[in-house]
Amino acid sequence: MPRPSQRDRILDAYTDLVVTSGPDTVTLDAVATAAGVSKGGLLYHFGSREALLDGLLDRARELNDADLATARAAPEGVARYYLRTSVDDPAADSAVFRATVALIKLATTEPRAAEATRRCLAGWREALTEELGDPFTADLVATVGDGMYLRAIVGDSSPGLADATEEVLAMLRR
Known part of the structure; x- marks a missing residue:
């Protein structure tokens, strides 16, 4: 490499x-x-410090867009991919995970980072809605995945949810 x-x-x-x-x-x-x-x-x-921030924001958007493209092409589908990687990415300390955590931390004080984060979330919401056919269900899947992601960040792998993706999706699609 x-x-x-x-x-x-x-x-x-x-x-x-x-x-x-x-x-x-x-x-x-x-x-x-x-x-x-x-x-x-x-x-x-x-x-400048601003240019460095711009570089990080650009990289985070590129990594998110590439991850979203991978999810759209994944045989398992976007929803399963989103839930699976909500646990896998933090555990693997992937580049997209690190960039996402940096965006979240920056978003608390930097409006441009908050906007970049919202843009990333909107892309996932759109892809989940396309697959699931319903924006409300898409938001529920995203919210469960985001909760799993947060737990994984702090070392709680949510084994009950992570091991029951099909059951979680079935319940959310009701």
């Missing part, structure tokens, strides 16, 4: 610091150090 570019290492470091330390404590110096680049190297790729 090719070595990540300096730009990708910077975005990875920024994402990790937002996830682990919270957005308010992250400095450009800390990001540069964590990425193993000089501050000048960071500023070459991202000329």
Whole structure:
């Protein structure tokens, strides 16, 4: 596998610091150090803190859109994919998981991150509605998946729900 570019290492470091330390404590110096680049190297790729945030928001949207495309193409269907990955992604510490957690943390103080998060959620809601045929049922599936995701973030794998996807979907489709 090719070595990540300096730009990708910077975005990875920024994402990790937002996830682990919270957005308010992250400095450009800390990001540069964590990425193993000089501050000048960071500023070459991202000329300001705002540009760094823009880079993270763009990456989070790209990862979400790719994940949504994978779900739409998955033989199991979007709803099953959404519920399964609500537990699998946090456990695997996937790139889309880390970007999502960073977005959520940033959304508490950064309106652009909140908007990016809403855009991602809207894409999933649309895909779930297309598959399930009902926006209310789609919202119920999303809400259950989001709850499973939150539990997985804190180390509770929701084994009863994770192991009963078919039963959960059947109940929500009633």
